[in-house]
Amino acid sequence: MVAPAVTPTAPLKRRRKAKADEGVITVGRSRSGTILANTAGVVFSVLMLFPVYWVLNTAFKPADEVLALEPGFWPSNPTFDNFISAFNAPLFLKDMRNGVIITLIAVAGALVVGFLGALAIARFSFYGRKAIILVVLVVQLVPFLALLIPLFLMLQNVDLGFKKFDLTDSLPGVSITYLVLILPYTIWTLRGFISGIPRELDEAAMIDGCTRAQVFWRIILPLTGPGLVATSVYGFIQAWNEFIIINTLNSPENQNLMAWLLQNQTTRGTAWGPLMAGAIITSIPVVVFFLIIQRNIATGLTAGAVKG
Amino acid sequence: MSVVDSPATRRPNDPDRPPQNRIPGHVAPRRRKRNSSVVPWLLAVPALLFIAGLLGYPLFRMIILSFQNMRLRELISGRTPPWVGFDQYTRVLSDGVFWAVVGRTVAFTVVSVLLSVILGLGIALLMRRVARGVRMFMVVAMMFVWALPQLVAAQIFRWMTDSDFGVVNYLIDKLPGVDYQNHSWFVNPWQGWSVITTLVVWAGIPFLAITLNAGLTQVPKELLEAATVDGATPWQALRNIILPILKPLLTIVTTLSVIWNFGLFTQAWVLRDGHPEPQFQTLATYSYTQAFGQARYSLGSAIAVITVLLMLGVMIFYIRQMFRIGEVD
Numbered sequence: 001m002v003a004p005a006v007t008p009t010a011p012l013k014r015r016r017k018a019k020a021d022e023g024v025i026t027v028g029r030s031r032s033g034t035i036l037a038n039t040a041g042v043v044f045s046v047l048m049l050f051p052v053y054w055v056l057n058t059a060f061k062p063a064d065e066v067l068a069l070e071p072g073f074w075p076s077n078p079t080f081d082n083f084i085s086a087f088n089a090p091l092f093l094k095d096m097r098n099g100v101i102i103t104l105i106a107v108a109g110a111l112v113v114g115f116l117g118a119l120a121i122a123r124f125s126f127y128g129r130k131a132i133i134l135v136v137l138v139v140q141l142v143p144f145l146a147l148l149i150p151l152f153l154m155l156q157n158v159d160l161g162f163k164k165f166d167l168t169d170s171l172p173g174v175s176i177t178y179l180v181l182i183l184p185y186t187i188w189t190l191r192g193f194i195s196g197i198p199r200e201l202d203e204a205a206m207i208d209g210c211t212r213a214q215v216f217w218r219i220i221l222p223l224t225g226p227g228l229v230a231t232s233v234y235g236f237i238q239a240w241n242e243f244i245i246i247n248t249l250n251s252p253e254n255q256n257l258m259a260w261l262l263q264n265q266t267t268r269g270t271a272w273g274p275l276m277a278g279a280i281i282t283s284i285p286v287v288v289f290f291l292i293i294q295r296n297i298a299t300g301l302t303a304g305a306v307k308g
Numbered sequence: 309m310s311v312v313d314s315p316a317t318r319r320p321n322d323p324d325r326p327p328q329n330r331i332p333g334h335v336a337p338r339r340r341k342r343n344s345s346v347v348p349w350l351l352a353v354p355a356l357l358f359i360a361g362l363l364g365y366p367l368f369r370m371i372i373l374s375f376q377n378m379r380l381r382e383l384i385s386g387r388t389p390p391w392v393g394f395d396q397y398t399r400v401l402s403d404g405v406f407w408a409v410v411g412r413t414v415a416f417t418v419v420s421v422l423l424s425v426i427l428g429l430g431i432a433l434l435m436r437r438v439a440r441g442v443r444m445f446m447v448v449a450m451m452f453v454w455a456l457p458q459l460v461a462a463q464i465f466r467w468m469t470d471s472d473f474g475v476v477n478y479l480i481d482k483l484p485g486v487d488y489q490n491h492s493w494f495v496n497p498w499q500g501w502s503v504i505t506t507l508v509v510w511a512g513i514p515f516l517a518i519t520l521n522a523g524l525t526q527v528p529k530e531l532l533e534a535a536t537v538d539g540a541t542p543w544q545a546l547r548n549i550i551l552p553i554l555k556p557l558l559t560i561v562t563t564l565s566v567i568w569n570f571g572l573f574t575q576a577w578v579l580r581d582g583h584p585e586p587q588f589q590t591l592a593t594y595s596y597t598q599a600f601g602q603a604r605y606s607l608g609s610a611i612a613v614i615t616v617l618l619m620l621g622v623m624i625f626y627i628r629q630m631f632r633i634g635e636v637d
Contacts, residue, residue, distance in 0.1 A: 037437040044431060045442075045449035048510065051464045052452050054475060058467065071475050117355030124348035132352055137630050139363045141623045143571050145592055146612030149599050150369035151362070157386065180362040187355060212347070241457040244573065248600060258459050262582070272467055279460045290455035 059083070059277040066273045082277035089274060091252055092260060099256030102171055102246075103239040106178035107232050113179075114186030115228070119220070121187075122194035123202075140184040148248055151177065155249065169250045177245055182235040189234070193227030194220060230293045237286050257282045374610040380603040389606065396610035405586065406594070406611070410618070413570060413590045416501065421565045424509045425558070428516025433546070435521045450514035458511070462578035465507045469493045469579075494580065497587040504588075507575050512568075516561055523557040524550065563626045570619055591615045 058066055059082050060075040066082075086092055121132055155167040155177075167173030201223075202215050210218065243258035252263055261278055374396055378389035400406050435443050453461075469476050471492040481488040494500040527550055535545045551558070573592040576584050584593050595615065599608025 034437070034439070037434060038439055038442045041434055041438040041442040041446050044434070045445045048449045048453050048513070051461070051468060051510070052456070054468060055460075055464045067473050069473070069478075071473065071478055113354045113358055116351040120348035120351040124351075126345045126348045128349070132356070134627070134631060135356070135359065137627045138623075139359055141567065141619075141626065142363060142367060143592070143612070143616065145571070145573060145596065146609075146616060147363070147366040147370060148596070149605050149609055149612070150366040150373060153373075153383070153605075154366060154369065176358075177362060180358050183355060183358055241459065243459055244596075258457065261459055261463060262578070270467075272470075272473070275463065276467065279463055283455075283457055283460050286457055287452065287455040291451055 055276050055279060058272060059280050061273065063273055082273035083281065085271075086274045086278040086281060089278070091255075092257075092278065094253060095255050095257050095260040098171060098254060099240060099258070102175045102178060102256060103236055105172075105175040106182060106239045107235045109176070109179040110182045110186045110235055111228065111232050114183050114231075115190055115224075117187045118190035118194055119216070122191045123199075123220075136184050136187050140188070144181060145244060148245060151245075152249060169254055171254060174246050174249055174254075177249070178239040178242060181242065181245075182238050185238070186231050186235055189231045190224065190227060193224050193231075196227075197223045233289045233293045237289060240286055370609045371613060373606050374613050376606050378605040383603070383605065392606075396606050397614075400607065400610050400614065408586075409589050409591055409594045412587075413572070416505065416572065416590065417566060417570045420505050420508050420512075420569045421562065423505065424512040424516055424565055424569075425562050427509065428513050428561075429520055429554075429558070431513060431517035432520035432524055433550075435517065436524055447518065450518060453511060454514035454518075456511070458574045459578060461511050462507060462575050465503065465575075466579050469503055494585075494588070500579075500588060504572075504575050504579060507579070508569060508572065512565060516565070519561055520554065520557065523554050527553050560626070560629060563622060563629070566622050567619065567626065570622075591618075 057073065057075055060078045060080075061072065062077055062079050062081060065072055065075070065077070117132070117136075120126075121129055121136075152168060155173045158165040158167050167176075197220060201219050205215050205219055206212075240256070241258060243256070243262055246255050247259045247262060250259075252259070255263070257278070261275065261282060373389075375391060375393060376389040377392045377395070381387075382389040431446070435446055438446070456464075468474050471477065471490050476493075477488045477491050480486055480491075493503050531549055532545055535549055540548070571592050572590045573596070576588050576590055576593055580588050584597070589597070591611065592615070595608045595611040598604045598611060
């Protein structure tokens with residue numbers, strides 16, 4: 001942390017100026033301190049961004065420059081070769097398609113199931129409500145990694161009574177696993193959005209003759225729209241980024257892009273250029289979505305911590 | 309929706325709070341009560357079924373499995389593995405390697421959480437002090453880091469610390485009198501762990517700094533100005549005003565960091581090429597390699613059960629905090 005080198009009492013004139021600068025804490029402001037702080041802020045940001053810059057720099061270099069003893073800090077002969085060889089790599093497109101399918105099924109399922117569950121705990125007071133809240137919170141903390149062993153055994157032998165299925169090494173098996181993986185968070189976040197809608201709106205509509213179903217379709221669903229978008233995007237990110245479960249349950253033909261990135265390293269002598277290009281392609285949807293909804297993510301994780 | 313809900317935005321529709329301004333004898337609330345025991349359960353049933361089927365049941369199976377001895381033979385034949393009682397647990401708990409893994413995981417958690425929380429708080433305070441443009445730059449930089457998938461971040465660090473062509477070796481080698489050409493970062497466990505810790509802290513700072521910065525906007529400016537007028541040093545203002553106000557938020561983010569970092573898997577796994585050496589095993593990777601690498605499924609389950617038990621205290625604390633919020637909302 002940068003210690004502000006200052007006199008404790010800021011001169012009045014300076015304080016007035018600081019007031020215009022909204023949201024800045026005014027303890028101990030001085031010119032040299034501000035310059036120091038700004039410099040520290042810029043240095044910090046550059047350091048944080050260095051790995052991001054480095055992956056871009058590598059991905060656009062031709063193969064011989066990637067493995068140069070003197071790494072160039074700028075791709076002087078920029079090329080898309082690495083991206084092309086990533087796309088042409090075995091299973092890249094297949095795994096990308098798999099990832100999209102799995103993620104869409106998981107997110108859509110979690111959204112429908114989770115919304116109903118969230119509705120129950122946000123809008124009704126009933127016997128067992130607290131128990132459900134507790135369950136939703138507890139399962140969020142169960143390390144999924146620890147459940148891999150029994151999950152594997154379970155999916156291997158799914159008995160539906162009339163027929164037995166082996167859901168390992170298949171897309172449906174992973175899809176429902178991911179659905180459950182993102183379900184607790186979905187319920188918890190949607191609960192927050194639904195309880196943000198004033199209850200008086202429901203009551204007014206019901207006085208005007210709406211049934212419960214109509215209240216749901218005409219009031220709650222439209223007003224939760226933005227929340228549904230934010231929650232589904234976060235679910236998308238979680239499902240898209242997962243690789244341990246899919247890498248354990250499925251063979252490479254039925255994996256997603258993240259697992260593809262992992263597989264790529266086991267072949268001796270990593271092809272760094274295509275790997276970094278693949279990493280960029282894999283990250284783009286996540287980064288874009290993340291930047292759109294970042295506000296809501298922080299809310300979901302810490303909502304109400306201040307009230308607590 | 310703001311990043312941090314302030315007490316001022318407390319919603320007026322708590323289900324547990326008695327409705328105000330209600331005419332005595334009004335029928336609406338009573339009718340709601342009557343319907344409500346069937347409808348909400350119907351709504352919650354699908355979610356509960358999914359959770360029970362794919363989280364509850366595996367959890368139960370995991371505990372059962374830890375009292376059996378399941379190896380590859382049982383996995384292939386599908387026969388019920390033999391029951392061995394507490395054998396797996398005695399085996400794990402009397403194994404020096406296991407305790408080394410526990411100690412390493414705890415040490416890593418303590419160091420990485422302390423570093424990330426202190427740095428995150430420092431950056432959050434710094435964000436309050438800098439010019440608007442610089443603050444924007446900091447937020448954008450952190451957003452990109454935050455958005456990167458864990459696996460991608462780990463792959464980038466693996467590339468940067470590559471012994472032959474990594475940029476880190478190149479830059480350190482530039483320092484006068486240092487020879488870091490072809491230096492391997494994972495021969496010495498201390499160096500290897502500092503790479504892993506750097507990766508985890510780097511990736512963790514954005515969440516902490518941005519959340520805590522939002523929390524800092526709740527600190528009343530008047531309070532700080534009054535303290536300054538009364539002659540408080542910046543350090544005193546931090547200790548006696550900012551930290552107490554920030555405490556609830558700080559507790560939650562620290563708890564979350566502990567839970568996340570204790571379960572460290574991806575970073576150690578990727579940086580060690582999917583085959584972490586004994587000195588780079590954490591509880592998560594150890595349980596995984598025992599189960600899937602050595603086909604000791606029961607032993608792996610026992611380790612997983614012990615891991616959850618070790619974390620139970622922190623988890624209960626977190627759940628109690630969150631439960632209070634969920635109950636009120």
